Each structure stands twice: as structure tokens, then as C-alpha cells.
Amino acid sequence: MIDLRPVAYVLGRILIVLALLMLAPAVLDWRAGDPNGFDIFRAALITFFTGMAVALATSNTGARSLDVRQAYLLTASIWIIAPLFAALPLMLGAPGLPLAYAWFEAVSGLTTTGATVIVGLDNLPAGMNLWRVMCNWLGGLGIAFIAMIFLPLMRIGGMQFFRTEAFDTLGKALPRAADIARQLLYIYVVLTFICIITFLIIGMPPFIAVSHGLSAVSTGGFSPYDSSFSGYRGAGEYFGALFMFLGSLPFVRYVQMVNGQPMQFWRDQQIRSYLIWLLTAVLMVTLWRVLDKGTSFEPTFREALFNMTSIMSSTGTFSGDFSGWGGFALVMALLIGIIGGCSGSTAAGLSVFRVQIAMAALRRQIGQIFHPSQVSPIRYQARPVDEDVIRAVTMYIATYILLLGLVSVTLTLIGLDLQSALFAAWTCLGNIGYGFGPMVARTGTFIDFPPAAIFVLSLTMIIGRLGILTMLILLLPVFWRR
Structure with missing residues (x-):
């Protein structure tokens, strides 16, 4: 069995830090004379003593390093x-x-x-x-x-x-x-x-x-x-x-x-592709709205830049009524939201890196149809990409798309309409934050979703943030054996 004590020790310390950080909003409301400050303080006390109890109970294992399973x-x-x-x-x-x-x-x-x-x-x-x-x-x-x-x-x-x-x-x-x-x-x-x-x-x-x-x-x-x-x-x-x-x-x-290598920014294939893909999406949506609706270029470009950046970076802040921009903008948003930002950042989605590797693998596969004996190794950032990386990326993307469909179907079975279900699965799996569809239109929030759907979407956000394999591997009996 896995030794859970080092994991519990770290979690306990995290809860202590979380409790201490709750004091800042508690003090802010207290100074404003709002009784909500006391409510936040109660939450901080519960969190602090829970974290302290867990950390003290497992403190004899705190110095141990974590293995991969932990x-x-x-x-x-x-x-x-x-x-x-x-x-x-x-x-x-x-x-x-x-x-x-x-x-x-x-x-x-x-x-x-x-x-x-x-x-x-x-x-x-x-x-x-x-x-x-x-x-x-x-x-x-x-x-x-x-x-x-x-x-x-x-x-x-x-x-x-x-x-x-x-x-x-x-x-x-x-x-x-x-x-x-x-x-x-x-x-x-x-x-x-x-x-x-x-x-x-x-x-x-x-x-x-x-x-x-x-x-x-x-x-x-x-x-x-x-x-x-x-x-x-x-x-x-x-x-x-x-x-x-x-x-x-x-x-x-x-x-x-910070360590004296500023040129690594521009040399990064992820960053260059991310910038190009984002600006292409912004310009396409801008030109479509200008030609279709006759809007002025600068405010249309500015709104498109903000909202499309928010979606592709999986932020979720919005400006204006993006849901009323029409089908083309929604389709473009759906696409770039699935792609997401860069690997190794706070952004979510598939990530630019994985999409680039998948595209390179697809090009290689098509090339081998015409030249079966040709050996074409995939390189990224001037480094060869191992086959296990390509397999992992391919599996991740396939699982992501499968999960998007599975969550959408689950939400429709709970009682959501198809558009609300699809975009709710999209926004939670990609950690995007935007909501579209009849069930979001009334308030612009997810408050009208039934509790069962809210629970499914909460799990979907966690899976989208960490990756489905991180969660699924915990369900395998072999994971818990020595």
C-alpha cells in the first residue's frame, strides 16, 4: 500500500496556509463593518484546526520525499x-x-x-x-x-x-x-x-x-x-x-x-504558434463582424482581441455581449478554447504543444502513405520527440475529445438542452469559464443548473485541470499495490 502520511502532511500544511490567507478578506469585511467578516473567520478557524491536526498527526513523515505514486x-x-x-x-x-x-x-x-x-x-x-x-x-x-x-x-x-x-x-x-x-x-x-x-x-x-x-x-x-x-x-x-x-x-x-536567457521566449515554438493562431482567430472574427454587421473596425477588433484572448488563455473574463456575436464567432471560440494556451502555464485546454505534436504526427503519417519506407523522426525545439511522448499526446487528445462528448451526453441525460450541455462541458473541461446556451442566458451564470449537473461539472473542471489520466490512475487497483 502507498504510505499516505507524507501526502496528508503536505495537505495539512496547505490547509493551514489556506486558513491564514482567509484572514485577509475577513479583515476587509470587518473594517467595512460587514458581519460577513466573522463568517469568513469561522471558516478560517475550521480550516486551520483541521490542517493543524492532520499536519501534527503526520509530522514524523514530513521530511520524506514523495515518490511518483504519492x-x-x-x-x-x-x-x-x-x-x-x-x-x-x-x-x-x-x-x-x-x-x-x-x-x-x-x-x-x-x-x-x-x-x-x-x-x-x-x-x-x-x-x-x-x-x-x-x-x-x-x-x-x-x-x-x-x-x-x-x-x-x-x-x-x-x-x-x-x-x-x-x-x-x-x-x-x-x-x-x-x-x-x-x-x-x-x-x-x-x-x-x-x-x-x-x-x-x-x-x-x-x-x-x-x-x-x-x-x-x-x-x-x-x-x-x-x-x-x-x-x-x-x-x-x-x-x-x-x-x-x-x-x-x-x-x-x-x-x-531571470537567469539571463531572454531570447528563449522568441525561440519557443509554442509561443510563436500561440501568438499566430490567436491573432488569426481575432482577425477572422473581427473581419466577419465588420463585413456582416457593418461595425467599426477598431472597437470590433478590441472586443474580439479581449474575448478571444480570454477564451484561448482559458481565463473567462468577458467584455460586451460575446454570446450575441453569432454562429461563426461561437465556432471559432469553441475551436481555440479546445486548443488552449501553452503547456507549463496557468492556461488549460489541450495546449499548443500537444496540438503541434499531433499535427506533426499526422503529417508524418500522411507522408508514410506515399513513402512507406521513409523514416521521419519528429523534432520539436530542435530536439527529437520520443515515441512515448507522441503516444502520450495522442492518447491525451483522444481522451479529451471522448470526455467532452461523454460529459455532454451525461448533462443532457440530467435534463440540460444540447447547446447548454455542450458548452458547459467545453467550458469546464477546458477551464475556460464562458457559458453559452439557454440555461446560462437568464443570469449569465450556472445557477440554473441542477445539483447533479453542478457536481458533474465540478469533477469535469478538476479532470480538465489535471488531466483525465491523473484521475483515472487512482481508480486502478494496481496503483495502490506495492
Whole structure:
């Protein structure tokens, strides 16, 4: 059997940190004279003492390093258990959500999906809105750390291709995970600070600038407004798109830049393709709306840039009425949302890297039809791609598409209409945050979905964030044997 104590010890410490962070929104509401501050404090106490009890009970194993199986278990456990405690403020305080819906909101925050079940965000206590975007920011940081450290070691979805690259960023010697974690934290904080200062300069109030800054860099999508980013047209849309884009780039490139290798950004095939594909989608949607509706080019381009960047970066913040743009825009959004941002970032979806590898494998397969004896190795970033990476990527993409269909069918059996079911599966599996369809149209949220659908979508967000194989492997009996 797997020794669960090291996993429980780490989880306990994570819950302690989560509890301490809850004090910030609690104090914010207390200072405003809102009794919601006490409700958040109660949630912090429950989380703190639970985490402390677990950590103390397993403290004799805290110094042990995790093996691969424990890493799998820890990765899955964090995104299942942490949202249960992050949901406590939403249950004990405003808006007083039931467990299923509070867990959905917390999962959406920590997986940086951005979908919500809360109507009336403008009237929600400031501390609760702060807690929501803090969940986005914390989830984005955790995802970036796992993408750089854990996923390459766990060989998930072809991420083993980045194993050597990620751990060689500080020189020839193999650095400890803590070294990369410290640099990643520094980069993440600095990028967030620059984003907040930028939003302040263009005229956002301090609380709104902090909220949107935490949400943009983490590609999380939560906003303190029901109208999301719609109140900050113009410069707000341009800079919002910029920071969502920056948050969806491989963080290993930022680490390399800090260590004196800035040219690695432009040499990265992922980043170049991501930029080209995104701008192509933006221009196509812009030209289609200009020609079809006769709208002016600049505001149409600006709205398309913001919303398409939000979708492809799997952020979920929106500006304007994107759902009313027509079928072509929705189809384009569906496509780029499935592709997603770059591997090794806070973005989700299939990732540009996996799509590139799949396209290269397809080209090779077509070439071998005409030249059966030809040997055509696939190369990426001037490095040969092992066959096990190609197989892992192919399996990941096939499983992703299969799961998209399976979740859609499941939601229709629960009672959703086909459009709402398809786009709900799409937005949760890709951690995108946008909702379309009749069941979303009334409020722009997922509050009208039945509890069974909310539970399915919560699991879908976790699976989309970590990869279905990470979850399925835990169900195999062989995983739990020595």
C-alpha cells in the first residue's frame, strides 16, 4: 500500500496556509463593518484546526520525499480537498451557497476556470469577492508549480518532453524543486504587481484593479462585477488581453529570462504558434463582424482581441455581449478554447504543444502513405520527440475529445438542452469559464443548473485541470499495490 502520511502532511500544511490567507478578506469585511467578516473567520478557524491536526498527526513523515505514486495522489487530492475548505466562506457567509454550488465556485476558482453560480456579484461583500479572486491567484500559482515540477516527472500527456528543460533552467546542476518554486513565486508576484499597477494607471479603483489583476495573471476569470470587464472598455481591454496572454505563456521561459536567457521566449515554438493562431482567430472574427454587421473596425477588433484572448488563455473574463456575436464567432471560440494556451502555464485546454505534436504526427503519417519506407523522426525545439511522448499526446487528445462528448451526453441525460450541455462541458473541461446556451442566458451564470449537473461539472473542471489520466490512475487497483 502507498504510505499516505507524507501526502496528508503536505495537505495539512496547505490547509493551514489556506486558513491564514482567509484572514485577509475577513479583515476587509470587518473594517467595512460587514458581519460577513466573522463568517469568513469561522471558516478560517475550521480550516486551520483541521490542517493543524492532520499536519501534527503526520509530522514524523514530513521530511520524506514523495515518490511518483504519492505525487499523483497529492496532485489529485489538492484539487479535490482544498476546494472543500475554500468553499466554507461561501457557505457560512454571503451568498450562503449550498454545498454543491459552493464547491463548484471554489473548484472554479482554484482550477482558474472562472465559471460562477453567484448572481449579484456587484452587491457581494468585498471580502467575499476578494476571496474568490484570491482562489484564482492561488490556483494559478499552484498550477504553474505543478506544470513545471510534477507533470514532467509524472509523464502526463507528453509533458515528460519538458523534464530536462524545466530542471536545466538554473544551469548545468540539477536544482531542487524549491529553487524553481522560489523563482516562480517571485516571477508570479512581480507580474501580478505590474498588472495591478497598470490597471490603476488606466483608471480602475484600487479594489477592482487588485481583483482583476489577480484574475488576469492567473488566467482565472473571476470578477467582482456581473458584467465582468465590460465597464473598462478601451485601454482596459488592450491591457487586460496583454496580461491574460502573459499569464498563459510557459513560466519556464520567465525563469530562463531571470537567469539571463531572454531570447528563449522568441525561440519557443509554442509561443510563436500561440501568438499566430490567436491573432488569426481575432482577425477572422473581427473581419466577419465588420463585413456582416457593418461595425467599426477598431472597437470590433478590441472586443474580439479581449474575448478571444480570454477564451484561448482559458481565463473567462468577458467584455460586451460575446454570446450575441453569432454562429461563426461561437465556432471559432469553441475551436481555440479546445486548443488552449501553452503547456507549463496557468492556461488549460489541450495546449499548443500537444496540438503541434499531433499535427506533426499526422503529417508524418500522411507522408508514410506515399513513402512507406521513409523514416521521419519528429523534432520539436530542435530536439527529437520520443515515441512515448507522441503516444502520450495522442492518447491525451483522444481522451479529451471522448470526455467532452461523454460529459455532454451525461448533462443532457440530467435534463440540460444540447447547446447548454455542450458548452458547459467545453467550458469546464477546458477551464475556460464562458457559458453559452439557454440555461446560462437568464443570469449569465450556472445557477440554473441542477445539483447533479453542478457536481458533474465540478469533477469535469478538476479532470480538465489535471488531466483525465491523473484521475483515472487512482481508480486502478494496481496503483495502490506495492
